Amino acid sequence: MLNLSALLYVLLGLISAPLMLGVINRTKAICGGRTGQPLLQVYYDVVKLLRKDVVYSRTTTWIFRVGPMMALGGLITALLILPCGGAPAAFKFSGDFVLLFALIGIGRFFTILAALDTGSSFEGMGASRDALYSGLTEPVLFAVLITLARITGELSLSSVFANISPLLWSSSAAVLILVAVIIFVLLLTENSRIPVDDPNTHLELTMIHEVMVLDHSGPDFGFILFGSALKMWIFSALLIGAIMPVHTGNALIDGALFLGGMLLTAVTVGLVESTMARLRLLLVPRMLVGATAIAAVCIFLTLK
């Protein structure tokens, strides 16, 4: 149940998650012909924010103060269940992926509550959009995990990822490719990346995630920033875990492969962000339903 060596991976996640965001930003900058921010910029931002003072609006209640902490807490707990590469997670049990999604969901829930708590229609608008998209992505996430569970025959996330082998690839190549595509799309959606949302935008019409957290300041915002880095880490780990075909027994090699995969994911996200434009707001649900359709295809393929 409890796997102490996996705590190393948890530590690794806590330390290197912001680095992923840095890699994404650097990739975008390179594609744009700029030098861009330093790779460690997100660390500097978080530290800067932690040292600042916090300002609370008079219309907010304790929910607003608690929100960022709950979000970060949920995400850090999720790290304990997240398997990295082929290595098992700190806690593994049957059906642990449900808990994983629930923890991410708690984070999202409290962020939305905090946004609504401000009483501003601006944040409310962002919250409603985010709720819509997450409503569309949750079933897809579950469908993906069900598919993976069916083809590997395991119910625990760690075991599922450990069972992704070249043998599995040769028999269910189509399904695994589709699963990878879906997880990637969900990654882009949940982390508010282009084509779903522009992390650099400040225009009312185009913000989704940014506007939800507009009112947070100081350490609260630092928590949110760190939380978003952790979320990116978690989803990338899910992606790498689902498709990594090779698990040598060696912890070092596996770890190196895992980190390499994460790096690759970050670069891919950066490339996607650089080459695509943001989808019209009305088309995002269509894209998400498209992801649902692909997930349905996966399920039907594995039901045979």
Added chain:
Amino acid sequence: MNLNNFLIPALILIPLLSGVAALLMRSDVPRRILLVTAATIHSLLTFLAEGAPPLFNNWLALDALGRLFLCITSFLFLIVSIYSIGYLARERKAEKDVRFDFESSSILSNGPESLLTACLLFFLTAMTLVCVSNHLGLLWVAIEATTLASAPMIYFHRRRQSLEAAWKYLLICSIGIALALFGNFLLAVSTATLSGGETELLLDDLLLLAPQFQPLWLKAAFIFLLVGYGTKMGLAPLHTWLPDAHSESPSLVSALLSGALLNCAFLGILRSQQILIAAGFASFGQELLIIFGLVSMGLAATFILHQTNFKRMLAYSSVEHMGILALGVGLGGAGVFGSLFHAINHSLTKAMLFLTAGNIIMKLHTKSTLEVRGLSHSLPVSGALWMAGFLAITGSPPFGTFLSEFTILKAAIEQGHYAIAIGYALILAVIFIVMASIVLRMVQGKPLDGQEAPYESEPWLSVAPPIALFGLVLMLGLYIPPFLQRLLVEATRQLGGAL
């Protein structure tokens, strides 16, 4: 005896080449003569075609069933072509005056007459091909060809409504054809379990090997073929193109569509049923046919209720009679004989009704039942024909339709399907009542203003064909000529029925 080898190719090539020639001909009168000549030769050859041997590796063959439908088609085409001389001449004359079409609020114009004549001949070619095909794939191509050949004819009167009708016709019938293609492929798959691998879709081979086919695939294939060809035949609920297409096209085209085309689509279904019977699943097909038959009849009865367009009324009547045909074959036994006999009767009667309707429209310039009164005064001959035709189509004695419909009723009762028999009789009664109210109101009474002036006596070219058809229907009710009897019995036996 070698000449017999050329019968089938001649039956196909003569209309085909005449059609091409008609396209190229510039002057009207020679073209019309060509049409009638080709039709006459075709009918003569059909009559002689009893001894025609199969050709091209058995792809083309004329069995009793095919011969029956070929006779109906060819004869009907001959009559219609004679009618067309007068019709086309009048249309040509009317084109010289600028006419305003109140229905569509536009200047009335027609398509080129050469196109109509050519399409008529191509249509005949395609229908002949349907009747002589022994290969199910070729049958399918031929039915597809009939759709393509008849679509331009529907759009002969260049009106918005006819364009809409032609579009619906093309779309829905093409969907049916695609479903039938699905059915053909499923049929090919069902033969894959044979020891020799898949076999060609030749009817004779299929009938022989049918018991070895994979049953589920065969049944699935039948369903698709039934729905696909049923769309083309006008079985409800796939009939939605029929009222529009049959009411918007020129009357002689409607006569052919109702009288010949629907039968050819029925032939496609009959071939599929033959295979099912040979495989031992006759009851599966029969149940489906009974259901479709009754639904078509019921739906037709419902829609005839408030018809204000008498050509649409005739079109729904066609849907009803197609339902009767399906019901008859679905009942099996003597019902099959009744159904095949009814095919003949219905074709002749419906063609006669459409030609008469054409005469009425030509003189009174309206398709509405509300605007036609006192036909017996304004158009005595057409009025009489209209009345007599109504009696014939609703199955009154002593016409042939009575005999065939009664045979089907008898078969239903003999087999113990009392509910079906009651429903069948009830729907026929309802349709009789409804059509009676419409037709009687049109024929009796005083003509409306503008219609009383006694027209010049109707040209014999317009009334002789309907009268001839009427005479035949009357005769068939009293006496079936022996060659026809033989043909019907043989065809019935092919479908597993008996008299």
Added chain:
Amino acid sequence: MNDLIFVLLILTGFVFLGSGRLQFAIRTLALQGILLGLIPLLGNWQGLWGRVLSIATISLVIKGLVLPYFLTRAMHKSKVMHEDHPFVGFTASMLVGIICLGASFWLASRLPVIASMPSQIAVAVSFFYLFVGLFVIMSRRKALTQVLGYLVLENGAYIFGVAYAIEAPFLVELGVLLDVFVAVFVMGIIIFHISKSFDHIDTDQLSTLVG
């Protein structure tokens, strides 16, 4: 590997359901045609390679190049580029597509397995295209989109043909023949007439004949 082509076919079906821009839908149809042309090459047909290659080439050329070209021309002639207000919205269409996919997998599971299959899911994909084609014909307004839906319906029948019935001579060519004649010549001409006569190709407004 065989499965991959059929999965791609399913995906193109969904893309077709969700596309409102006609040019994009035509391109999707072209992609379907190319994939269909590749299917014959998957099976192992001993001794039939000449026929298989010719069928593959014909399908590729006609379904992948010729038909999309004519459809694009019809599109430009009738000046319709977008399906604006279909009866069933695009997102809802994709959800219906999921239901159709489930139904087709269920139907395919009811039919016994035939040995010479290039893939386990060929039958299901074929039924899926059947349903998608019928649904698009029923739920769209523009005549051109209905023609595209009809072509998808035919592609469904064609999957069956190239997957199973290649040995039966001429049967598969019939499917291609259908494509050529119906979609290109006749419907193209009709659409041209409709757009000239009505100034639009909104079949929703072709409803004067009722009852």
